[in-house]
Amino acid sequence: MFNGSFSDSLKLAGWALTQHAGAGSVKHNNGQMEITVSETGTNAYDIQVIQKGMHYEKGQSYKLTFDAYASTPRSLEVNLEKDTDPWTSYSTAKTFDLGTEAKTYEITFTMNEATDTDGRISINAGLATGTVYIDNVVLKKIDAGEASPIASQQILVVDAHSYKVFDIKGQFVCALKATGLSDVRAQLAGRNVARGLYMVKKGSSGEMISVK
Numbered sequence: 001m002f003n004g005s006f007s008d009s010l011k012l013a014g015w016a017l018t019q020h021a022g023a024g025s026v027k028h029n030n031g032q033m034e035i036t037v038s039e040t041g042t043n044a045y046d047i048q049v050i051q052k053g054m055h056y057e058k059g060q061s062y063k064l065t066f067d068a069y070a071s072t073p074r075s076l077e078v079n080l081e082k083d084t085d086p087w088t089s090y091s092t093a094k095t096f097d098l099g100t101e102a103k104t105y106e107i108t109f110t111m112n113e114a115t116d117t118d119g120r121i122s123i124n125a126g127l128a129t130g131t132v133y134i135d136n137v138v139l140k141k142i143d144a145g146e147a148s149p150i151a152s153q154q155i156l157v158v159d160a161h162s163y164k165v166f167d168i169k170g171q172f173v174c175a176l177k178a179t180g181l182s183d184v185r186a187q188l189a190g191r192n193v194a195r196g197l198y199m200v201k202k203g204s205s206g207e208m209i210s211v212k
């Protein structure tokens with residue numbers, strides 16, 4: 001992370017505007033970066049300010065924080081991603097609702113892709129007109145427990161239970177997590193177990209299912 005504070009000596013060094021559609025401009029003013037959109041694009045990334053050269057290490061968690069506000073309330077997308085085609089998003093693009101007073105916003109993520117020593121930060125402003133003010137952009141490494149990986153969010157959404165599976169002779173086959181008996185049946189079929197009847201136990205209750 002270079003020149004996240006937009007100092008008076010460095011101004012916009014390290015940051016560059018890219019436009020794919022719409023019309024926008026970027027300038028250094030009062031120790032901040034100002035992105036002004038005069039004509040919206042179709043996508044947030046149609047008008048974007050990028051810093052390249054980010055080092056994202058596989059398995060490492062990161063936190064990006066920045067201060068932002070806007071001339072009128074509006075959205076702003078920020079994405080930590082690959083700098084070249086296919087622009088793989090490492091953080092998942094996140095949309096923030098900016099107000100007219102400065103607040104600190106953050107993105108946490110764990111790098112699940114192969115290490116990228118030349119990734120980028122993209123500040124995507126193409127979906128609304130007006131001016132966005134950015135300052136104090138900081139990217140730092142954090143412990144995995146502080147990040148909110150997508151995988152754990154998905155696990156929270158799925159209401160999974162623990163099941164134990166026995167064959168018709170009472171022999172233990174496997175233990176698995178599933179959302180219900182049909183999920184157990186699907187998982188057993190996926191493991192290529194023999195066709196037939198199985199006893200599936202959840203806690204002290206059990207039911208017979210048939211795997212075809």
Ligand SMILES: [Ca+2]
Nearest residue numbers: 005006031135
């Ligand atoms: Ca500053």
